[in-house]
Amino acid sequence: MPGHYLNGAQYRPAHIHVTVSAPGFNPLTTQLYFKGDPYNDIDPFIKPSLIMAVNDLGSGKQATFDFVLAAN
Ligand SMILES: [Fe+2]
Known part of the structure; x- marks a missing residue:
């Protein structure tokens, strides 16, 4: 898992x-x-649709996210 870091005081x-x-x-x-x-x-950048559920597999963690790209 990635860690936390400060953005200003938060x-x-x-x-x-x-x-x-x-x-x-x-x-x-x-x-x-x-x-x-x-x-x-409390994060000013987060959107609920970008939050993934995480499964603990014992030897690691697993999450999935479906991306949809717009045709150009
Ligand atoms: Fe970052």
Whole structure:
């Protein structure tokens, strides 16, 4: 899991930065967040639709997210 870091005086929730691209589609850059993070509710950048549920697999964690790209 990614860690927390300060943004000014406030911690950011754990997140990952992603860029998705495919030929014929507009690239998408966004951030994905993890359900249950204690900073999710106070982050100014988060959107509820970007929060992923996380499954604990014992040897690691698993989350999925479906991206939809707009054709260009
Ligand atoms: Fe970041």
